[in-house]
Amino acid sequence: QESRTLATVTLDGEVLGYIDRRQLQDRDDDNIGTWLRSLKDKQCAAHLGLPALPQCLEICCIPFPGATADPDALGVYPGLVLFTTPGRLMRPVKSLVTGAVEHIGTLEQVYLHIACTGKDIVDLPRERDLKLFRHIEISPVATLSFVSSMIPFFGHNPSPRNLFQCQMAKQTMGIANISSKQRFDNKAYDLRQPQRPLVVTEQHWGWGMDSHPITTNTIVAIISYAEYDMEDAVVINKSSVERGMFAADVTKTWTLDLNFDLKKTGTGATWNPNTASVYRCFRKRTLNAEEKPRAVDNVDDCGLPKKGAELKDGTVYFECCEVHHTLDVDSMAVDEDRDPGLDPVSKLPRVAPCCKDYVNHKPGRYTKSERCFVEDVQPIEVTEDGDVLAAVVRVRIIRNPVIGDKFSSRHGQKGTLSMLMPATDMPFSDSGMTPDLMINPHAFPSRMTVGMMMELVAGKLAAMTGRFIAHESSAWNAECTSTNAHELLGEQLARLGFDFYGEETLYSGQTGEQLFARIFIGCCAYQRLRHMVMDKWQVREKTGPVDLTTLQPLKGRKRGGGIKVGE
Structure with missing residues (x-):
């Protein structure tokens, strides 16, 4: 009978005792969870004459079925659960009871009613009448992830498109780090000339994204101009690409281990080149007076690849040889009490440096079809005599945009490059501006990415006024969430002499005639993704x-x- 009226109290998995199950109800002012959380505030605890609880204490009031005002908040294991162990994820929220900042845990927040904004407390009648809200977010942006908080005009896009951007932002080429010259990553993608977006969010500055830009500002025209813009394909200005737009490099690293097969002894013993009778090392062969000069410009004096060398299919970029040496016991001091081949201090085998022969010189050729340049070479295994046995090579591959490469805006509008159109064939405006990128108008009605159209208008405004648009494009700002946000931007464009809706009259670059329809054109930040044809063609x-x-x-x-x- 008592088990039906009591709830279990556990601390870090250990049972402390039992309390009345009615104290777990959310709508009661004497809720034990609310009382314990008030003790986390030092001023409130001092007022009650009780010691303050630690800020890292996680208080989970898991209600019984039917004992809560919210029928959806049903716990599998009802009771009061407390956690104090280290290593738990916690985040700050503001308490409406004490007015202080409180840290809550992952299990705790499931059974709390946290208001996103102060407006939610007033506009939600059910939660207001039952007084369920006891916490509020410090900032409503805290409900967004790091990537989604970077999307301008976040509230004007459907959620699937925002989720697409959250995935594609991780596939974007940019500046991942500032120490790429000292790193030997297996594979890295670097955008050569990234730019700061003209339209950003307020979180862009807080996270310091200017130090690691991932976008390129482009002039985008929404027009069906050629036959190559179907099925999300984009047409890019060839002259813009030749000037360096979306130019990128792929850095690859591989290891040249000349003794990889010799190290597989099969006995479990560690292979030691200082005691082996035969091993391979990098060494450039010296020519005799009768031999003709060889084309080994890509090999340095040590036989390693030369920094800055251009490698093509079949190019010789390193030289190696075999080293034969034996233990010259006669030249060592012989002691009857110890092995003549062991060093008296290190107890390791001694090798006579005079018994070494470099034979069987062989060149190493680059066997891949894609051209690359050697950036850095570092030896990683060297013998006591200075012979290099293994080295890591970092090469840089130039990857300018080609047909089939993938691009995307920050609003989930992804597409592949279908054509590099010459600037002379691109449409142009009255002022002579030609777009850098053209996208089909059919990409918008079904996807409803109004945020991208807002960015086009805001980007044009930012380019003409010389200021970055941040406040108007941030989530939960009045200018961004209001229904007349486009009117605020359109009025500023109209004062600059542009169309209120961002449309312009364009002329065909092929015939010179004026296009019948007015074209929506503006500035938008585009991303080049790492999905490239050169990595996938077979x-x-x-x-x-x-x-x-x-x-x-x-x-x-x-x-x-x-x-x-x-x-």
Whole structure:
């Protein structure tokens, strides 16, 4: 009978005792959770004459079924659960009871009624009448993630498009770090000339995104101008690309280990080059007087790849050889009490440096089809005599935009490049401006990305006034959330002599005639994604590699395999 009226109290998983289950109800002023949270405030605790509770204390009032005003807030394990262990995720909110900032945990916030803004407390009658709100967000932007808080005019896009941007922002090429010259990442993407967006949010400054820009400001025209803008394809100005727009580099790192096969001893013993009779090392072969000079401009004096060398398919970029050496026991002092081949101090085998022969010189060739440049070379394994056995090589590959590369705005409008159109064929305005990028108008009605259209208008306003648009485009601002936000921007454009709605008269670059319809054109920040054709294309010759057992083509893009069709 008592178990039906009592609730369990646990602290870090241990049962402390029991309380009346009615004290877990949210709508009661004597709720035990509200009373304990008030003790986390030092002033309130001093007023009650009780010691203050730690700020990291997590207080979870999990209600019984039917014992709460909210039928959806039903707990699987009802009771009062307290946590004090370190390593828990907690975030700050403002308490409406004490007026102080309080830290709540992940399980605790599930059973709390937290208002997003002060307007929610007034406009939600059910929560207002039951007095369920006891906390409010310090800022409504706290409900957004880091990436979504960077989307301008966030409230004017449907949620699926904002989620697309949250995923594509992680695939964007930009400046990931400022120490790329000292790093040897396996693969890194760097945008060569990123720009600060003209239209940003207030969180953009707080997170310091100007130090790591990921976008490029482009003039975008929403027009169906050519046959190459169907199915989300975009047409880009060829002259803009030649001036460096969206130019990027891919940095790759690989290891040149000349003794990889020798290290597989099979006995579990560590392979030591100082005691091995044969090993390979980098070494540039010296020519005799009778030999003709060789084209080894990409190899330095140590046999390693030369920094700044341009590598193409078949280019020799390092030279190596085999080293044969033996223990010269006769040249060492012999002691009857110890092994003549061991050093008396380190107890390691001694090697006579005079017994070394460099034979079987071989060149190393670059076997990939894509051209690259050597940025840095660092030895990672060197013998006691100074022979380099292994090195890491970092190369840089130039990746200018080509047909098939992927681009996206910050509003989930993604598309692939379908054509690089010459500037002479692009449409132009009365002032002679040609767009950098053209997108099909059919990309907007079904997706309803009004935020991108707002950014086009705001971007044009920012370019003409010389100021960055931040306050008007931030989420939960009156200018952004109001229904007449476009009118606020349109009035400022009209004062500058532009159309109220951002439309302009364009002329065909191919015929010179005026286009019949007025074109919506403005400035928008675009992102170049790391999905590129050069990383995905797969081609196979007629006589490619086959499996020796089945005589069927191998699978795998790196091995020159084929693609199975019809299975």
